[in-house]
Amino acid sequence: MSSIPIITSASSVKPLEATVAKKVLVAITGIVLFGFVLIHMVGNIQLYQGPEKLNHYAELLQSMKPVLWTFRIVLLAAVGVHALFAILLWLRNRSARPVAYESQRFVSATLTSRTMIWSGPLIGLFVVYHILHFTTGTFPPPHFNSHNVYNNVVYAFQVPGVSIAYIIAMVALGFHLYHGGVSLFQTLGLRTPHDEKPLKLVLWVITTIIVVVNISFPLAVLTGLVGLK
Amino acid sequence: MLNLTLKVWRQKGPKDAGQMVTYPAPGISPDMSFLEMLDVVNERMMEKDEEPIAFDHDCREGICGSCGTVVNGIAHGPRSATTACQLHMRSFKDGDTITVEPWRAKPFPVLKDLIVDRSAYDRIIAAGGFVSVNTGGCPDGNSLPIPKENAELSMDAAACIGCGACAAACPNASAMLFVSAKVSQLALLPQGQPERRDRVLKMVAQMDAEGFGGCTNIGECESACPKEIKLENIARLNRDFLVATVTKRPVTASQGGGA
Numbered sequence: 252m253s254s255i256p257i258i259t260s261a262s263s264v265k266p267l268e269a270t271v272a273k274k275v276l277v278a279i280t281g282i283v284l285f286g287f288v289l290i291h292m293v294g295n296i297q298l299y300q301g302p303e304k305l306n307h308y309a310e311l312l313q314s315m316k317p318v319l320w321t322f323r324i325v326l327l328a329a330v331g332v333h334a335l336f337a338i339l340l341w342l343r344n345r346s347a348r349p350v351a352y353e354s355q356r357f358v359s360a361t362l363t364s365r366t367m368i369w370s371g372p373l374i375g376l377f378v379v380y381h382i383l384h385f386t387t388g389t390f391p392p393p394h395f396n397s398h399n400v401y402n403n404v405v406y407a408f409q410v411p412g413v414s415i416a417y418i419i420a421m422v423a424l425g426f427h428l429y430h431g432g433v434s435l436f437q438t439l440g441l442r443t444p445h446d447e448k449p450l451k452l453v454l455w456v457i458t459t460i461i462v463v464v465n466i467s468f469p470l471a472v473l474t475g476l477v478g479l480k
Numbered sequence: 481m482l483n484l485t486l487k488v489w490r491q492k493g494p495k496d497a498g499q500m501v502t503y504p505a506p507g508i509s510p511d512m513s514f515l516e517m518l519d520v521v522n523e524r525m526m527e528k529d530e531e532p533i534a535f536d537h538d539c540r541e542g543i544c545g546s547c548g549t550v551v552n553g554i555a556h557g558p559r560s561a562t563t564a565c566q567l568h569m570r571s572f573k574d575g576d577t578i579t580v581e582p583w584r585a586k587p588f589p590v591l592k593d594l595i596v597d598r599s600a601y602d603r604i605i606a607a608g609g610f611v612s613v614n615t616g617g618c619p620d621g622n623s624l625p626i627p628k629e630n631a632e633l634s635m636d637a638a639a640c641i642g643c644g645a646c647a648a649a650c651p652n653a654s655a656m657l658f659v660s661a662k663v664s665q666l667a668l669l670p671q672g673q674p675e676r677r678d679r680v681l682k683m684v685a686q687m688d689a690e691g692f693g694g695c696t697n698i699g700e701c702e703s704a705c706p707k708e709i710k711l712e713n714i715a716r717l718n719r720d721f722l723v724a725t726v727t728k729r730p731v732t733a734s735q736g737g738g739a
């Protein structure tokens with residue numbers, strides 16, 4: 252009935268073109284980005300230690316230009332590969348069901364697992380805004396001074412709209428990290444039924460910490476807990 | 481007795497544009513299976529010289545993998561670990577409206593009404609879901625040690641009846657659960673080892689060529705599977721695929737074997 256030929260020889264198979272291989276690339280780049288998010292959060296906790304500590308940390312990063320740019324290039328490449336293959340897979344997945352169901356009920360799908368393709372681009376847009384906001388100062392917070400990160404953060408988050416945008420982005424990030432984190436263990440073939448529950452628990456805890464800590468920065472500024480010094 | 485309303489996908493042939501058609505189904509016994517209910521509805525339609533609803537079925541005891549429709553938005557209907565033929569009408573309430581649709585996936589084209597062409601799964605098996613065994617004397621059953629856990633996991637994977645519910649339930653129309661069960665049942669046994677690496681590469685390539693979507697680890701397949709095939713098998717497929725790709729072992733003598 253169909254004209255699709257049966258593959259008879261493994262030597263004709265190009266494994267790197269397989270969906271499974273594309274997913275592995277998304278997973279590996281996801282690990283890189285997950286790691287970055289974790290380090291970024293830990294570094295930012297210094298906001299609570301006052302301007303000197305945070306500004307000194309920012310100066311330290313800026314003083315190591317080759318290291319800084321290596322990190323930036325690796326991260327940019329990771330984002331590119333991650334997004335490219337995720338979108339290619341998404342397009343393929345969409346075309347795999349040309350006629351939709353009249354009614355389709357989901358039994359085990361979760362909000363996080365079904366919104367990856369939306370939380371991802373949302374985070375991407377946020378990152379672009381975040382860089383233009385704090386790094387390049389293209390859309391700067393009030394009284395922008397690239398040598399005073401502490402004040403920039405405080406001035407920025409005193410604008411409620413900005414704080415709300417950051418908080419929404421962090422919730423999307425939490426959604427994405429949780430399902431992505433659980434998923435990558437499956438995609439890399441590392442998951443077994445024995446470690447499913449602890450794995451989900453650990454990822455839930457880590458993503459919750461990331462979201463809560465990151466959201467605490469704008470909240471601390473809005474509530475006046477962290478102010479100009 | 482249940483008085484039901486059915487909304488069924490009717491499609492005359494592969495090329496026709498189908499549509500949902502509503503039929504009243506009064507006087508349905510709760511002890512009927514879902515397919516028996518369709519039989520009753522069909523008999524009434526034939527008495528009125530109407531074209532009966534075409535659906536796939538064979539053993540009607542949940543082990544052949546022939547039947548399968550999406551009932552109220554769930555592959556094989558609302559009961560877990562149950563094929564459509566083993567689903568009984570007591571799972572529904574009097575007055576219910578039940579939607580009945582064929583599997584929806586590009587590689588499963590509708591042939592007629594609720595019947596889809598599932599040869600895509602057959603071709604995936606033909607690509608590598610077998611072991612090549614030379615004929616000869618029957619080996620002694622106990623001469624090949626197999627860890628009990630492996631034997632059981634292999635049997636669990638081998639419970640797959642290839643009904644297609646996994647791809648039908650998946651938001652991405654991915655066949656990964658099916659392919660992973662067929663890879664796993666052999667990967668877990670000594671007899672499957674010689675072709676293990678080639679098998680996973682060929683079966684995944686065939687799966688992709690058929691046009692199935694990719695897995696996004698959502699788990700709808702596992703919930704829909706009437707044989708309770710576990711997501712663990714997909715992790716094993718991914719692991720085998722990675723190892724096969726990285727080690728690039730030469731192609732083993734798998735040509736000419738099986739299917």
